Amino acid sequence: MASRQRLKLIVHGQSRIKELGIRPDFAIACGGRTIGHVELKQPGSGPIRRSGR
Secondary structure (H helix, E strand, O other), X not given: OOOOOOOOEEEXXXXXXXXXXXXXXXXXXXXXXXXXXXXXXXXXXXXXXXXOO
């Protein structure tokens, strides 16, 4: 889809987000700006649940 729009996406590994105190597996950038993050999980494992659920 990005190639249809003539966008160049760049994937950065182990990107840190200081404000949130997390380190997703990948950050996706387009036009010099980060536009999203990807966190990979092992098959069968879900997101970390917070206590109280």
